[in-house]
Amino acid sequence: MQRGDTKQSVTLGFLAGYVDTLGFIGLFGLFTAHVTGNFVLLGRAMARPAQDIWLKLLVFPVFVLAVALARLLILRWERAGSRQLRNSFLLQTLLMAGSVASAWVGAPIEAPEAPLTLLTGMLCAAAMAVQNAYGKLLLGKVAATTVMTGNVTQLVIDLVDTLRGDAEARARLKKLVWPVVAFAVGCISGALAFMQAGFNGLLLPCALLLWLACTAAD
DSSP states (O other): OOHHHHHHHHHHHHHHHHHHHHHHHHTTSOOOSOSHHHHHHHHHHHHSOOTTHHHHHHHHHHHHHHHHHHHHHHHHHHHHTOOHHHHHHHHHHHHHHHHHHHHHHHOSOOOTTSHHHHHHHHHHHHHHHHHHHHHHHHOTTSOOSSOOHHHHHHHHHHHHHHHTTOHHHHHHHHHHHHHHHHHHHHHHHHHHHHHHHGGGGGHHHHHHHHHHHHHOOO
């Protein structure tokens, strides 16, 4: 993995763990970086109905629409010769900043069914959906940064094969280990940030995304 790829994968892995944890704590158990966990929560809500069911229900179509929007915009930027990755970072920044603004206006976030709570969750999920989309479309050589299950599975496989003397496995191991570590550090940091600053903690991901946009090669 090249130096630029490492910078992006580590930063985005940290960002995903940070946002997912902060959102989970602040938005009544909502997973914003991926939809798999929300499927489980929806199943639980069918067995034990709760007020936060609407937040989980609305996030899925928002996530899908945001991925579709990101795909269409990336195609448009490609045709126009625009810098696709930089613009994707800026789009994610805009959505994340919208989530912060919604949380500010709706503070204190105490009712899962409140309109501004729903809007905060949907904008945050949309921002992370964009990261999922450009990760697939533009960062194919970089390890997945939003969902770590596959990375951890491959990491263990490659660790075993590295111990068996497989040089290719060792190269893959180096590629995967840093995003996983960064995601874990992001999870801890997101929890601490919410405890200290609430939704203001989402300003850090905004700053990181702006930095990535400024340093993006394309």
